[in-house]
Amino acid sequence: MRRLNEIVVVGASLAGLRAVQALRREGFEGEITLVGAEKHAPYNRPPLSKSVLHGDDDVTLPGSEELDDRWLRGRHAVQLDAASRTVTLDDGTALAYDGLVIATGARPRQFDGVHTLRTIEDALALRAELASGHEHVLVIGGGFIGGEVASTARQLGRKVTLVDSSPYPMHTGLGEEAARWLAAHHERHGVDLITNVRVTGVDGGQAHLSDGRSLTAELVIAGMGVVPNTEWLDGSGLRVDDGVLCEPTLYALGSTDIVAAGDVARWRHGLYDGAFVRVEHWSNANEQGAVAARNLLAGPDNAQPFAETPNFATHVHGARIQTAGLPHLADEASIVAGSPGEDRFAVSFTRNGVPVGAVAVNLPKELIRLKRAITARQTS
The missing domain is CATH 3.50.50.60 (FAD/NAD(P)-binding domain)
Structure with missing residues (x-):
């Protein structure tokens, strides 16, 4: 030392x-x-x-x-x-x-007059708003924060609209199959999902969308990264x-x-x-x-290099979603266990045949196996 x-x-x-x-x-x-x-x-x-x-x-x-x-x-x-x-x-x-x-x-990326969620003060303010009787919640952005807030708001009995600029929420981080499943999962749990559009502004409870529409919501929360x-x-x-x-x-x-x-x-x-x-x-x-x-x-x-395999987990409407590695770097993806129709599946992401990422829905043991393959840099 x-x-x-x-x-x-x-x-x-x-x-x-x-x-x-x-x-x-x-x-x-x-x-x-x-x-x-x-x-x-x-x-x-x-x-x-x-x-x-x-x-x-x-x-x-x-x-x-x-x-x-x-x-x-x-x-x-x-x-x-x-x-x-x-x-x-x-x-x-x-x-x-x-x-x-x-x-x-x-x-957090900011929208004027819109709640964000990063600090304990943010969370307490949002909790007070949710408890005050607002019936309709608009969530901007379907990433892991936006998805978790939408899930929690539905558990609290609120009507939820989720707007995301991608074809499916978390499309980049989860890949096509898992993101498509997540979109359907949100909708099955009562979320009104609007995709492929952006919120261009929020004014007095009105959210204006890039396709010309406007949405009315009593409570607006931004989860845009x-x-x-x-x-x-x-x-x-x-x-x-x-x-x-x-x-x-x-x-x-x-x-x-x-x-x-x-x-x-x-x-x-x-x-x-x-x-x-x-x-x-x-x-x-x-x-x-x-x-x-x-x-x-x-x-x-x-000094020693930091080469840990990135990983994260989230819970959305009761489902456990986990990722390892960097799926967005892949040139190929394939379901290797379970199926989306069963709400239990895992996807392996490879680049030039080498594992670079993994996603698992309600299959934690499979995620561990795939993560080991990514870390070892060997084909699974």
């Missing part, structure tokens, strides 16, 4: 928490300063679109009590000077470092393109003292021929935060 004295971790969500924990567990005895935009202890985001909307507020991440270092809550980093190794905060505080972990996450929080890095010298560009070891390109982890990191992935990959899911942030911290302590020459 190389000698570092002051490490700054910017971002106090899951990746930042795991980074701080790993630093201490690896024996780092210097000063750690954790900068967090929120005032809460780090919490789990996946329940925000599910159990929190049902009334469960228990979302604090285990391990948050370990944050006994200098923890600056409610503070934003506004500038990085990589040459002088200084992070400037929104209150003017300048933090010097000899090691930096960037874990600033991402924020996220944008990495990298604006504070403008002028820093770091390369930023849909995230902080990193080596396979999570070191920022060209840096020997800065690593990145979680939703903000876009790194060269060894399983995909060094293609830059950015993954927005819980398991990635959970694992990357610790690996980035350990690599920071090890130094660039001794």
Whole structure:
């Protein structure tokens, strides 16, 4: 382990928490300063679109009590000077470092006057709206957040309209077969699904669509994906393109003292021929935060590449949907177990005959098998 004295971790969500924990567990005895935009202890985001909307507020991440270092809550980093190794905060505080972990996450794409769901405050506000008697909910975007909100709203007895710009919800991430099944699954559970159109604006309860139609809804929620929080890095010298560009070891390109982890990191992935990959899911942030911290302590020459197979899971109207790898990179897909008609099936995605992705619906054991094949880079 190389000698570092002051490490700054910017971002106090899951990746930042795991980074701080790993630093201490690896024996780092210097000063750690954790900068967090929120005032809460780090919490789990996946329940925000599910159990929190049902009334469960228990979302604090285990391990948050370990944050006994200098923890600056409610503070934003506004500038990085990589040459002088200084992070400037929104209150003017300048933090010097000899090691930096960037874990600033991402924020939802916004629509004026429309609810988004990223923070505990967002979830509590949306829960209050759902409890206030609104009967018709419009969800913009059928990704995993939009799908989970639509599912929860239906469980609460609300009428739901889901608008998605793709032919089927989650078309890119799930592929044709699974996305077509998901569309039918939404409709079987009472969701009014509108696809291949975009919402161009929302005005006074009216949502205007790109095909000229307008929809009326009492409550509108946008789930249109996220944008990495990298604006504070403008002028820093770091390369930023849909995230902080990193080596396979999570070191920022060209840096020997800065690593990145979680939703903000876009790194060269060894399983995909060094293609830059950015993954927005819980398991990635959970694992990357610790690996980035350990690599920071090890130094660039001794750092280990982060080549975990991406994976995520969601529950929609009672069905468990899981993915592994990057299905959108495939040139061929085939159902290898079950069938969509049975609501239990798995799809293998290959490129040039090599597994690159997998999707499973209500078949978790099959997903594990397919994930192993992706990791091993051998045909299944």
